[in-house]
Amino acid sequence: MKGIIFPGDGTVALSEFPEPEPGPGEALVKIRASGMCGSDLHFVHGTFPVGADVIQGHEPCGDVLAVGPGVPEGQVKPGDRVMVHHYYGCGYCRRCREGWPQMCETAPAATMAVHVHGGHAPLAVIPASSLLPMPDGLSYRAGAAIGCGTGTAWGALKRAGGVEDTVTVVFGQGPVGLSATMFAAALGATVIAVDVDDARLAGAAGFGAALTVNSRSESLVDAVSGFTGGRLADVVIDTSGRAGEDALSVLGTFGRAVFVGLPGEVSFTTQAIYKKQWTLMTSWTMSTVEQARCADFVVAHDLPVDALYSHEWSVDQAVEAYAWFEKQDAGKGVFVFD
Ligand SMILES: [Zn+2]
Ligand SMILES: [Zn+2]
Numbered sequence: 193m194k195g196i197i198f199p200g201d202g203t204v205a206l207s208e209f210p211e212p213e214p215g216p217g218e219a220l221v222k223i224r225a226s227g228m229c230g231s232d233l234h235f236v237h238g239t240f241p242v243g244a245d246v247i248q249g250h251e252p253c254g255d256v257l258a259v260g261p262g263v264p265e266g267q268v269k270p271g272d273r274v275m276v277h278h279y280y281g282c283g284y285c286r287r288c289r290e291g292w293p294q295m296c297e298t299a300p301a302a303t304m305a306v307h308v309h310g311g312h313a314p315l316a317v318i319p320a321s322s323l324l325p326m327p328d329g330l331s332y333r334a335g336a337a338i339g340c341g342t343g344t345a346w347g348a349l350k351r352a353g354g355v356e357d358t359v360t361v362v363f364g365q366g367p368v369g370l371s372a373t374m375f376a377a378a379l380g381a382t383v384i385a386v387d388v389d390d391a392r393l394a395g396a397a398g399f400g401a402a403l404t405v406n407s408r409s410e411s412l413v414d415a416v417s418g419f420t421g422g423r424l425a426d427v428v429i430d431t432s433g434r435a436g437e438d439a440l441s442v443l444g445t446f447g448r449a450v451f452v453g454l455p456g457e458v459s460f461t462t463q464a465i466y467k468k469q470w471t472l473m474t475s476w477t478m479s480t481v482e483q484a485r486c487a488d489f490v491v492a493h494d495l496p497v498d499a500l501y502s503h504e505w506s507v508d509q510a511v512e513a514y515a516w517f518e519k520q521d522a523g524k525g526v527f528v529f530d
Contacts, residue, residue: 193208193209193313193315194206194207194507195209195309197247197248198232198235200237200241202236204236204511204513205510206507206510207247209247211315212309212317213260213317214259214317215261215317216260217260217261218259218260218317219263219319220258220315220316221254221257221274221276221315221316221317221323223249223252223253223254223313223315223316224254224255224332224528225253225254225331225333225335225336225526225527225529226253226310226526227249227251227333227336227340227341227525228517228524228525229251229341229367230366230368231340232514232517233517235305242307243307246309246310247309247311247313247316248305248310248312249305249310249311249312249313250310251276251278251311251340251341252276252310252311252316253311253333253335253336253339254273254274254332255272256268256272256323257270258270263320268320272323273326274324274325274335275324275326275336275338275339276304276311276339277293277322277339277480278304278310278340279302279322279477280301280302280308280322281294281295281296281301282296282297291481291482292479293322293480294476294477304318311527313507314529322480324480324484324487325484327487329491330490332528333501333526334487334490334498337367338483338490338497341371341500341524342367342490343482343483343486344368344371344475344478345368345371345452346375346486347475347477347482348372348475349372349376349450350478351473352429352448352450352473355376355380355426355427356379356380357381358381358382358425359381359382359383359384359423359424359425359427360428360429361429362384362386362396362401362428362429363387363429363432363434363439363453364430364431364434364435364453365385365395365396366431366432366520368431368452369392369429370399371497374399374400374495375486376400376429377400377402378400382402383402383403384403384404384405385405386404386406386407386435387407387432388406389406389522390406391521391522392522399496403415403419407438412441412442420444423444423445425442425443426444428440428442430449430451430452430453430456432453433451433452434456435453435456436458440460440470443468443470445467446470447470448471448472449471451473458472500523500524501526502522502523502524502525503523503524503526504525506528
């Protein structure tokens with residue numbers, strides 16, 4: 193079968209791989225959708241010198257075709273529609289038991305498309321314990337997005353704590369930021385969406401933003417201050433990795449800020465801000481439990497996760513697809529399979 197690889201020199205290529213078979217504790221998954229995630233570009237360009245020989249794609253979603261020995265009967269079975277939590281830990285340490293295998297304490301977690309094959313191919317072998325059943329009514333494309341980008345937005349809001357009845361400012365309106373805007377609005381926040389691109393901001397209004405601010409052409413502080421009667425924001429989520437001081441400039445007293453985007457640089461002196469009583473956090477994707485909750489929430493609230501996607505590709509179109517992605521226009525791409 194053909195799978196997409198990133199040699200690490202800025203190119204994208206198709207490579208031939210044998211059809212995989214599930215070993216002990218593993219499931220063979222027929223991939224239906226495999227999302228393109230912003231972090232892919234770091235690997236295309238070799239920013240992290242790993243993963244050059246594995247199939248890419250860490251947002252896959254599909255159907256179980258077969259399971260290997262030792263998969264408990266009834267847990268995962270052929271025909272199940274599944275999402276993937278794309279980090280594989282030991283399964284036994286505290287962090288793994290809490291649903292955070294990416295922070296496994298006893299074994300370095302294997303990350304899909306970095307250390308082990310990912311989903312940009314028709315088939316993948318995945319530990320059965322890393323599969324999450326998909327709720328009825330969730331599309332494969334939505335399940336793929338929830339596997340990283342959209343789930344990351346959900347995870348950041350969960351890190352922030354309750355956002356209902358808050359004014360929440362979301363920086364960056366790419367796929368993660370739009371998802372944060374969508375979830376925060378659905379959770380009861382009044383959302384101010386910030387970006388430097390008017391097309392992205394137009395999208396944010398459709399995902400529930402009450403106010404959009406182009407921070408390149410208007411004063412961010414004036415806009416947020418005017419909207420909040422001078423109180424500024426209760427919650428700030430930075431998905432852009434570039435908000436830095438801007439994020440803090442609109443954070444009101446007792447404000448909570450969550451920094452999700454990379455590379456990100458934030459500096460402050462305690463003396464300047466201690467009277468503001470702030471809580472500043474980072475957030476890294478989401479736990480297995482929150483990924484499942486995120487999917488349930490999307491279905492329960494009939495949220496338009498599918499509308500994040502602007503482009504659909506076949507694996508054969510990998511080069512064209514990533515050439516489009518490099519432009520970082522609005523929208524999100526996904527590889528789909530029959
Ligand atoms: Zn562990
Ligand atoms: Zn990702």
